[in-house]
Amino acid sequence: MVKIKRENLAELYKLISAEKSLFVPAKKAGQTNYALYGADTEVDLDTLKTVKSAKELFFPQSETLYNVKTVDNKYTVTQAELQNEEFVVFGIRGCDLKGIEVLDKVFLSDPVDSFYKARRENGITVALSCNEPEESCFCTVFGVDPADAKGDITATLCGEYLYMKANTEKGEKLLSDCASLTEAADESEVADEKAKIAEILKKLPYANLSLEGWDGTVTEEKFNSPVWEELYKPCLACGTCTFVCPTCQCYDIKDYKTANGIQKYRCWDSCMYSDFTMMAHGNNRTSQLQRFRQRFMHKLVYFPANNDGMYSCVGCGRCVDKCPASANIIKVIKAFSKEVD
Amino acid sequence: MHGIGVFVCHCGSNIAATVDVEKVVEMAKLEPGVVHAEEYQYMCSEAGQEKIATAIREKNLKGIVVCSCSPRMHEATFRKCAEKAGINPYMVEIANIREQCSWIHKDVEEGTEKAVILTRAAIAKVNLNTSLVPGESLVTKRALVIGGGIAGIQTALDIADAGYEVDIVEKTPSIGGKMSQLDKTFPTLDCSACILTPKMVDAAAHEKITLYTYSEVEKVSGFVGDFTVEIRKKARYVNMDKCTGCGVCMEKCPSKKAPSEFNAGLNNRTAIYTPFAQAIPNVPVIDPNQCTKLKTGKCGVCEKFCQAGAIDYTQQDEIVTQKYGAIVVATGFDVIKLDNYDEYAYSQSKDVITSLELERIMNAAGPTKGHLERMSDGKHPKNIVFIQCVGSRCNDSKGKPYCSKICCMYTAKHAMLIRDKYPDVNVTVFYIDVRTPGKNFDEFYRRAVEEYGVNYVKGQVGKVTPEPDGSLTVHGVDLLENKQLKVSADMVVLAAAIEPNPAVRKIATMLTASIDTNNFLTEAHPKLRPVESPTAGVFLSGVCQGPKDIPETVSQAGAAAIKVVGLLAKDKLLTNPCTAKPDELRCNGCSVCANVCPYGAISYEDKLINDHGVRETRRVAAVNSALCQGCGACTVACPSGVMDLQGFSNRQIIAEVDAICR
Amino acid sequence: MSINNEEFRPQIVAFCCNWCSYAGADLAGSSRLAYPADVKIIRVPCSCRVNPMFILRAFEKGADGVIICGCHPGDCHYSTGNYYARRRMTLLFSMLDYVGIERGRTRVEWVSAAEGVKFSQTMNEFVETIRGLGKNVRLGDLRCKK
Amino acid sequence: MCDCNCHQNYNLDTLVPMVGIVTDIRQETPDVKTFRVNAPEGGKLFEHKPGQCAMVSVPGVGEAMFSITSSPTNKEYQEFSIKKCGVLTDYLHDLQVGDEIMVRGPYGNNFPVDTELKGKNLLFVAGGIGLAPLRSVINYVLDNRDDYGTVDIVYGSRSADDLVQLKEIQEVWMKAKDTNVYLTIDRPQEGWDGHVGFVPSYLSELELSTDKTVLVCGPPIMIKFVLGALTEMGFSKEQAYTTLELRMKCGVGKCGRCNIGSKYVCKDGPVFRCDEVDELPNEY
């Protein structure tokens, strides 16, 4: 374990960004999102949750898949280049890290998504502990320890220092590259901070949220429940929850007409959108109730069914913060536990 | 769409001189969907059209692009050609590579590049064309002629003689127009009234003609074959059925201060009046601005004297609504206001007059009973100066840029008549050019100069100054002698420019007929469709379209009439299929489209909609395609793009934009 | 810079109403009144057919200037179309100014069927303005040039 | 995990298509055409199994999933029977021989021709364009005739003009060993002397023995009634296979569109045993 003075972090960013692309939580026009580090980046480690999760660094909101040139009615297809250089994601929180685990299940399962895989292989994550968890956080429910997030490097802010510990070879390598700026430290130096965080976690309003009754085997019971009828009503059918969610991975593949042909790109899509499943001859989810249900059933039932019980929710609480209609996964889980009572 | 044919026209050298047509063909072939491209000398020729038809049949083309002149020129030609060859006529697009390319660019490379892009845009559009089928609409077998001058009368007579009902709307109390004010006509010098009045009588007597005098068109709606027009019959205050036309009322009327319109304001008329003795109908009107009874409630002299009891002070304007299949505009002209021509002292001296005023002075029914007199003192003038092109052929904003066309000839006529009747009078004419293209025109002018000794001076007049002795000094130049001239005159006659009757603006707006910068109505094609307005069902007759003399007016009137007759002879018309069409599946029923529709073509209905398996009754827009004229206002008002315009669809225009900006 | 500007060939889209301005453009053509080939005309039935989407699309795809031509107010073939167009374009263009698009890149001009001269003059002027402004970099989609 | 072989002969991502050449077009019915597709260098674009699908696209027009109608035993080309019903299919119908399209796949699972179906008596039930996926299996079975028991094919459509692959049915299938073909059309039609009536009722009339494994494909409403008829006849749900069709985009079970319950139709389907279908939430 090494440490670096907080005031020297700028030096660290410079050092890393000189070699690799460095993504940091950056404040722009009042909001914090991940951004490529540059000279005028306002790094923001205080904001707990970036608006968009770190998902976008591995599965960008839009990315080109391939280009087709059309000349004289003949096509030439060129696949977009895969990520082939290492990059660093600095300040990723435990929940987002868990989100990436969820995405791995999707994109790294057969057939492997090479675009995602290339990013995963080249991405180095520096995970940052959450010193001040917020009321909407419930990551502990999904087994995340926000005080000790296992990225390639685990970082903890404590007092005047940022402590870093490598968990992987990639992490080791990065730390050794930065050795000129760091000094040795002992694990015990962060113990108090971790204990403090653990105490706060216990006090969070959602700390005791129970997932009892949710697993891959309850499709029929949950699917047919009348509870949805009530729950979906406020939903505006926007995609906020989906787009801020670290695990939502639905996408659309679209054409863009360029001067010489077509650029095929994929972009995030939302199962909350009314045209998500629309096709020429019908739509298998015609009501918002169905679409709302699909999102939560997928996260809490279908996904665990296919992935050894792993939920497709990490308890980051972004939907709690951001849903314009205040409908969120907590309300869904609670509504069902109420029904059980 | 797959299966597009491209046909590039050389238009002789009109296109081929600045556009490398072979290159255009070659580039077109590379475009997606294009399976055939060729070029030819004249695509619009029989042989060119045959090439198109052959390719359509042999290559099984679904749509074609013709790269040629403006679609305003030959779109219809190529549509017909396509239809004959078996594809829908609306699967044709024109790339305008002549008017908008070869004719304005000199550089071949530049011209070719642009032609290629324009072709590409047309291909992109035709890609999204769909077959359209015109609807049918019935034709109301009745025509409206707006304006009761010689143009209107002749048009009405010709239409009526062909057996169709015609209404003439004339805003003054009598038909007859400007021609009725004229004394003699050139170049034959026959009496204007003698040849006009029989036509006026014929019109009044014709069983197929209805006259609405002292009336104005208030509102026009509908479209070719089915116009609905509201006509305001202004209150005459004289019952037309009762009036015998005896004229006692006019003799007795104590209010005699209104300037006589007929006599060009040279003398006065009574408040109750007919414009002139031969007026048709011979029923007077009461001028409400002059009548003491109507203004103050006192007087009532005319009512007292009217034996027939025809006077009715309570009469109100009346709105008549009538349906027409065709409308002819024959609103004629006015002499321009001379406010801008102070240098000629028109407003300062009563002896500076316009030619139309001279016309009244020379006329036996005029203010001077036909005697040539100065309006200031009634003296017989010895020296008369005519000044030509007052306000015509003017480059500045004072006057009109065009030639008024009739002035040279009527001035020659006036000069000749004066010299003939009063050989003691010296006549001098200042002119820029003397324009005499017309049958017997030049001979006429030469007689004026050679036989009648009219003094023609080529040159302009800078100023006319009234002298204390009542005479006028004309300061001019003689360009041939290259010297300044000062001519003393007793009377100066200005050949003032003519302009379209100011009322035409309002009428054109109502008819949605277009107007040029000088307020002359625009013809559908300056050469090939000179009597039709671009608005279907609206025709042009007389000076409202451009300056012309009486014989030209009469022949144009006949031409307009035959166009009307040709239209009215049809029982049904095909309507423009490029109309708005809503996508019911996505319509919100918000009414925003109906709010902007100028034709009231959009209505709403509650309809059972099957939206991808969900059935519900929704309020959706419906377009009456017979009423829709295809302007597209609704398509932009509709935020969700549900309303689209067939033939100019959103995606078609977007495709054109894409192709151009590629 | 000036050399660059001379080489710069702007892309200009002109939407012309069928009844007045398109005819005006034809008249400019038949009168051989030249204007730069950078101007490409799209025929629409009426200026009120021009959807803001079309204008933004043109900019998206790389147009440097967009001009809308219609009948003079009062002369619309459909009587009221250009009045609606006038309001729409005034507001849209005002919004484009507001988000920082150079004001000169958009224009509305009323050109009658008889105004071939005006058409050609307008286009010459407009192209000149756009050449002065240079390439449109603020409102284009970078993907288009690929 | 998916046992498909997407792009095994191809080193790009599974989402990136290959260019295919249309080498033959047959007009089957007024609105169905069968397209033969080859790789530009000749031969097949990829190997597939009966029942699998592929994404066919035209750049800038659209992309959609179609079942591969030719049998894997055909070593020269692949075929797609495509009904005209939208922008993409309209465009495809305008294509001419020699034109290019783009194809990616194959995707999804397949009828278990080498496992469960082996040695069984087979009953194929198809309606309209629904014959397309079954044709692949039928020809596979006929080409490996000895591996399977009897073959019965019940095929119906709206009218005689809407029967696809009629030539092959008459010239190959009807003449094949131990194979019975039953054709029917919905309404009587001049010149048609065969059976008239809907497929489910015809099926009931045929009184076939229940020792068969059934493969059903057609419009959802037909499938529903066929399954009803089969149950009445004494078949169990486990004996029947069908294919589901939903909006698919990626084809690899990731984009989320065709997700029903814990299944992704594009990856875990399109072939399902009918009892599996029953277990899915009612959203297909």
Next chain:
Amino acid sequence: MQEIISRLEQLFAEGKINRVLGWKKGDLAYNPEVSYFESAEALKDFVYDGFCGANLSKYMIQGSALEGVTAILLKPCDTYSFNQLIKEHRVDREKVYIIGIGCKGKLNIETIKAMGIKGITGIKGAEIDCACDELTVETLYGDKKVAYKDAMLERCHVCKGKEHMIYDELLLESADTLDGDRFAGVDAIEALSPEEKFEFFRKELSKCIRCNACRNVCPACSCRKCVFDSNKFDSEQKANVDPFNESMFHIIRAFHVAGRCTDCGECSRVCPQGIPLHLFNRKFIKDINEYYGDFIAGENAEEKGPLTNFTLDDMEASERR
């Protein structure tokens, strides 16, 4: 609040209404959700406090399809939207019973959080019956005091007034909250150079994630299918792939609601990235007022909107400021 509940219970009892469209208590101090209350009993979860900012008007599009009469609670500013929806035939006036409720300014949790307040476990002072002008925010990290005014939504600082434009009955008093200039933000941008304007909007719009919350919450954006979801203009787009998409979406969205937007401020309220979207709508409102005379969308349900209207002597585009 009890006053509202009692009245609603009464309406249920009288059989005048079949359900209530209102707000239900959230599970945190600040997240009440929109809810239909189908019976008087269900009203036990009803809440109306400073965080009930949501404009319920748009929910009545769906509500109009339900059986019977729905009582809807509308704040003064919401009634403009409702009128506009009536004008556009999107809601059925017959099926709704409008209770105009008073408002003393609505709170924005994002504003509170932006003050650096984290871990909020409770908020006191947001109740509608509370006359206090200060909020007590209880957090995991200690209590914080915030002036009520400082926590208000932007739109409340430029409040349109206490009058309801349409209602069947009124309940509760409203407070004056207007203390800002509605067009100050627009003026400030207009004063910038084109480069600065561009920079400003680039920065703000680059945050947009195209979640469509602004569109879906907007009572004027009631299209069945938005142009950005349809192929009508070949403009279907789901993500801001290019900076152009961001501008395009927001310009067109604002244009489509120009003359119809009541400036209810919901777009800015719901934006997860805090983009001041009202600046687009207000620009159009300001221009419309300036160029075509003052117009307030939703003031009544009859007047023609400025973009479906004209005068013969409207100014030319070239005369714009």
